[in-house]
Amino acid sequence: MKVWHFSEQAYHPAFETPGAMRVTLPARHCDPVEAGRLINRYLDEYVLADELGFNIMVNEHHAAATCMSTSCLTTLSILARQTKKARLLALGVPIGNRDNPVRVAEEIAMADVISGGRLEVGMVKGAAYELFMSNRQPTGFMDRFWEAHDLITAALSNTGENFAWDGEHFQYRVVSLWPRPIQQPTPPIWMTASSAGSAAEHAKLGYVCGTFLSGAVARSVFAGYRQAYLEAHGKPANDDRLAYLAVVSVANDRKTAFARAEKMKSYFSTAARLDPQYRNPAGFLSVKDNVRMLRAGPNAVRPRLRDGSPLPSDPTIEQYIDAGLMFVGTPDEVFQQLKTFHADVGGFGNLLMMGQAGTLDHQETVENLSIFSAEVMPRLGSLSVEPPDVRYEAFA
């Protein structure tokens, strides 16, 4: 089992500001000196995570107090140089929102060479509301996404002559990566899914498939992936193709772990603070999906408790644990919770661990990561066996 430390790198002082945390929150609420202090703190925690044997995951959002990383690859460029061993995962780059896919490929290649071939790249659809910031066309979004994907992978895997690209959405006279990436044909590619159908698409491509805070839905996502992988590749998928993201709070005593989990819980409450009209930009979802969503109602997408009822709007820590969104307690308790969940969803080889979330402070994060590394991580090998680590092909 690979464990990846992840923080959304929130500007948590803004949590006190009433109203939305995304899209509409005015920039005047941001003190840039404080922002810099916080980002440096989160980077320190990432560097510590590297030393403690974690891999590293970063994400990006825009116009959001909940996430100050506005570019995965900018953040990872720093960590490429400041870390030694960790795999560095961008999960992900919202390529349907980017104007310039070749620029994305250049940034991937640069971070990959600086890190000595430790980069992993998620290409994600991203949250729907990001379209209000990128202002890219909502209709035809997935067509553009896949053309960007094809172009980025073509650029990364090109070891020969330069080429031109004349697509529906993007046109280039010269595509030429200097530097080109160390890892060939591309750094490992990840995608995210919250349904069996989308997981099946990723399986056909053999990409790593992550699902975030989805609880029991992870079981159908992973099953969809495994079945499609077997059909497409004629062999079962290794656990390392699957990833699950959750919040983890571990301490030497249960009371401390729960107190910290309460602080981390503000991740959930603030992430949800978005004015409703930004949730579903016109033309982003297909007509069919929109009709289905309207018919299903708002409860359809809520994670479920073990008894099948929807997670309430302000759940307790126990309910978050029950739903599989948080793993909280002593090392023994956290291991048991992970073991149960792992078995429930049919196994996965990557735990994307929010080791920092919400208002959890630096010292608490350091303890959380340190205790997890010393007392939980060594036991996870029994859940999921890692295949041999192929770093990159020497004779590509």
Added chain:
Amino acid sequence: MGSEAPIADLLSHARTIDVRGVSMEMVVKGKGPPLLLLHGMDGVEGAAALIDALAQNYEVYAPSHPGFGTSALPSGATTVDDIAYTYLDLLELLDLRDVVVVGFSFGGWLAAEILVKDCSRAARVVLGAPLGLRTGDRRTRRVADIFVLDEREKEARMQHTKAAPIAVAELSDTALERKMRNTEALSRFGWSPYLYNPKLAQRLHRINAPVLMLWGEEDQIAPIAYGKDYASSLAAASFEAIPQCGHRIYVDQPAAAAQHIHAFAQAKI
């Protein structure tokens, strides 16, 4: 389901027509000289009351624009400029002459895009609160951004008449699909630049038929000042402000709109 009855009645007058491979839904109603009605953001169904009023004096042709209602989207169409060509094909196919061309809101923009390309089949043009010219300057918006208004506020601003709240659960799949398709098409053609074509202003001089512009005095989407500037960029336009009327002129004042259109179409100019 009561709110769907007028839609069902309107659509009973709809036929499907193949326009050079593009399947278009078109309501045809009434007897008299031909009138092409180009609907607004809410689809042809939104204009049901006005179509009824106009059908007293005209043979009204009211298609669903490509991508709206059940009309197909021509391959590769992403702009109003693109679908204007579909309408030129439609007018040729139907061989309509001396047509009264009427367009509201989004359909007013579409009318302008059609007529700058070929105005030869138009006898008179009536534009009701048309969009299509710059909807803002660098830092100021003139036309309200409907893509960032919540559904209730958007509906409240769209029309002067108090709108009945839409209960999704009570809509049939067909009505819901039409609504979603209309929204999707509006996003396709109007997301960015926001409901305008930067090139349209330089082309407007090509509209050489007499133009009447109608505007709701209480328009909370495109303010009347936007309309007056629009009218002044169309050399021969006359301008009528309609009281007690918002952006959906065809919902708020269908009878007054029909009277204005008929009077203008008959007037000697």
